[in-house]
Amino acid sequence: MNRAVSSVRSCHVARLVSSRGAAAAAAFSSPAAAEAWDRRFRLHKPRGQHLLTNPRVLDAIVRRAALRPGDAVLEVGPGTGNLTVRLLESPAARVSAVEIDPRMVDAVTARVDALGLAHKLTVIKGDAVEAEFPEFDVCVANIPYGISSPLIAKLLFGPYRFRAATLLLQKEFARRLVAVPGDSEYNRLATNVRMVADARLLMDVSKRDFVPMPKVDSSLVEIRPRAAAPDVDLAEWLAFTRACFGQKNKTLGAIFKQKRKVLELFRRSRGADERRNDNAGGSSSLVRLGGGDDGDISDNDGNDSYDGAASFSEEEVTAFKAKIAGALESTELAGKRPSKLSNDELLRLLRLFNEQGVRFQ
Numbered sequence: 001m002n003r004a005v006s007s008v009r010s011c012h013v014a015r016l017v018s019s020r021g022a023a024a025a026a027a028f029s030s031p032a033a034a035e036a037w038d039r040r041f042r043l044h045k046p047r048g049q050h051l052l053t054n055p056r057v058l059d060a061i062v063r064r065a066a067l068r069p070g071d072a073v074l075e076v077g078p079g080t081g082n083l084t085v086r087l088l089e090s091p092a093a094r095v096s097a098v099e100i101d102p103r104m105v106d107a108v109t110a111r112v113d114a115l116g117l118a119h120k121l122t123v124i125k126g127d128a129v130e131a132e133f134p135e136f137d138v139c140v141a142n143i144p145y146g147i148s149s150p151l152i153a154k155l156l157f158g159p160y161r162f163r164a165a166t167l168l169l170q171k172e173f174a175r176r177l178v179a180v181p182g183d184s185e186y187n188r189l190a191t192n193v194r195m196v197a198d199a200r201l202l203m204d205v206s207k208r209d210f211v212p213m214p215k216v217d218s219s220l221v222e223i224r225p226r227a228a229a230p231d232v233d234l235a236e237w238l239a240f241t242r243a244c245f246g247q248k249n250k251t252l253g254a255i256f257k258q259k260r261k262v263l264e265l266f267r268r269s270r271g272a273d274e275r276r277n278d279n280a281g282g283s284s285s286l287v288r289l290g291g292g293d294d295g296d297i298s299d300n301d302g303n304d305s306y307d308g309a310a311s312f313s314e315e316e317v318t319a320f321k322a323k324i325a326g327a328l329e330s331t332e333l334a335g336k337r338p339s340k341l342s343n344d345e346l347l348r349l350l351r352l353f354n355e356q357g358v359r360f361q
């Protein structure tokens with residue numbers, strides 16, 4: 001985690017707010033006009049700075065989040081605070097908002113101070129993918145779409161325990177997130193999310209509700225982590241689904257017959273055995289899921305390259321290949337595409353692979 005992340009209590013607004021921020025405070029002292037964008041600085045599209053300005057949609061998001069008295073809310077990317085002020089006016093006890101752009105930090109801080117709500121807000125200046133989140137009950141956010149996948153990975157596979165995340169996402173991404181086995185959009189992202197949570201679409205939001213208008217429409221999604229953690233090593237599961245969904249239109253038989261794949265798994269499995277022997281009771285595999293490539297739970301084909309010179313015999317590899325084929329045969333899944341399979345079926349295959357000494361990380 002990035003230790004440089006600074007936590008900014010908005011009640012110290014006098015120290016923080018620049019002269020631009022002071023102008024913002026004046027502008028926002030009239031709450032009715034507050035959603036509009038007054039162009040006081042340039043919005044950066046690469047940072048996903050598309051402000052949601054339709055008050056009815058903003059109200060609907062907070063309503064759908066069903067906040068309870070005493071809730072601690074996490075918001076990612078508060079921007080100028082259009083959603084933040086509504087969260088602060090809700091029954092929730094407090095809001096922590098993580099924002100990367102110092103100009104936005106100033107803007108939201110000044111606005112909330114002008115409304116007399118600063119005592120309920122903590123602004124954390126930093127990158128939400130890297131920053132350590134405080135404890136929270138619910139996450140409610142109109143996030144920058146560029147960090148959708150690592151952020152959801154961090155929420156679901158990191159150390160956080162929370163009731164629900166209500167997130168505004170790019171519409172296509174949202175459809176892929178809630179897809180079910182057999183859907184044309186079914187993919188690794190949905191498989192991994194389904195392993196630990198239930199996700200559902202709440203509503204669609206038009207691109208016309210944002211300033212500046214983005215190219216894409218959006219959808220509000222609710223993600224509810226399951227109470228019980230699944231009975232599987234999640235790091236092993238994530239590595240397994242990466243192997244399966246890297247070429248999701250191939251059958252499992254075809255995927256696991258490829259020489260490159262067999263050699264790569266052979267190397268990994270042997271390495272995993274050695275690591276287990278060297279380091280019994282090592283650190284939790286989930287610790288490595290905080291961000292970067294390991295945080296990517298989408299269906300991108302990861303860098304599965306097989307590296308290093310072979311230091312094993314042909315016979316060893318042939319025996320290993322037979323173990324893979326045996327596991328596939330006994331589950332009768334060799335002829336199936338991963339995108340058609342339920343998590344129970346995939347889990348059964350992973351268990352059999354592991355029993356045969358085939359490891360994915």
Ligand SMILES: C[S@@+](CC[C@H](N)C(=O)[O-])C[C@H]1O[C@@H](n2cnc3c(N)ncnc32)[C@H](O)[C@@H]1O
Pocket residue numbers: 047048049050051052053076077078079080081082083084098099100101104126127128129141142143144145147
């Ligand atoms: C889509 S805007 C949402 C603004 C506001 N919540 C709204 O609905 O109007 C996304 C916000 O996230 C911020 N942001 C972009 N990348 C970020 C990151 N990696 N971590 C935290 N905030 C980020 C942007 O600066 C911007 O303020």
